[in-house]
């Protein structure tokens with residue numbers, strides 16, 4: 001289907017949407033109430049354009065009425081996933097047998113998009129437990145694709161290298177900045193990493209491209225040392241689906257039978273294709289917790305120009321930031337990923353944490369804590385200068401010990417490294 005014309009893809013999505021709406025009408029306590037309150041007849045929602053008649057769903061709505069979003073009884077739920085709760089309290093997503101099959105299919109397609117074939121071996125460098133949906137999805141997807149998986153989990157470069165050298169995986173699944181740690185460890189221990197047999201990495205959690213789809217500083221730094229193919233994938237528990245880059249590296253392709261994506265402005269009107277706005281998704285084929293027009297809070301762009309790979313599905317560019325994490329600084333607005341990427345340009349920095357707070361005069365203040373072996377006094381000014389030149393902000397930069405920052409970053413209560421603290 002992804003190679004059919006955009007019109008055929010749209011017609012197919014509309015058919016799936018109508019089916020999902022009938023299911024929701026019958027089974028979802030939350031949406032039944034919503035339809036009643038707004039006098040919505042689901043039979044009248046026929047096209048993607050008709051979706052505007054349905055009010056959006058926010059994270060707050062799901063947090064407030066988590067149980068009412070579930071369309072099935074406990075006896076049908078197999079896996080109880082939860083959101084990470086980076087912003088707000090975590091919510092539970094119960095997955096049925098059919099949902100797990102959907103998740104496996106989704107991830108199988110993502111792996112196929114980056115070139116994984118049956119019999120390939122893939123090393124997983126993220127957690128599979130802690131109710132994390134992505135780790136489970138990778139396992140299920142590779143199993144469905146009939147590829148092999150090495151479930152090493154996150155961190156511990158030594159262990160990662162032991163497994164790589166013994167089992168020779170062709171692919172890794174990793175947070176991109178962790179690849180720098182793998183390189184560093186390999187260099188210290190004389191491991192010939194460029195000839196270790198790894199060809200490509202499915203990268204999660206950090207952007208590999210900037211808003212114009214060019215390689216980020218982090219991507220360039222990794223590839224200068226280790227010329228791997230780095231594919232970006234973007235997913236969330238709420239979507240239960242991923243947008244994954246093909247060999248063109250120009251944004252992640254939509255899986256047309258799993259998700260409908262809109263990009264909306266502050267007033268919930270669609271932005272023109274290629275312009276930034278909030279990603280709003282409607283899930284297709286979900287049984288447990290289907291969502292209609294869910295506001296992800298992620299700022300992205302939709303790219304509709306034909307892709308050289310031959311797929312006709314539109315693509316979603318990198319997450320430029322989270323709406324809630326927008327920083328307002330003397331007339332400039334920016335998001336943490338741009339700050340992180342600028343810091344990635346300094347090889348001397350071991351760890352960093354960005355802290356945003358409100359000052360007395362009501363504007364945002366940026367403090368950057370770094371650990372580094374570079375002791376020169378000018379080093380901190382160099383960092384400041386680059387911020388001023390590239391992003392037009394002047395953060396305060398302070399040194400901290402490596403141990404102190406690691407305690408903050410690798411918080412045992414968090415599934416993901418904590419490098420951004422919002423005190424506003």
Ligand SMILES: [Zn+2]
Nearest residue numbers: 246248307309
């Ligand atoms: Zn493509």
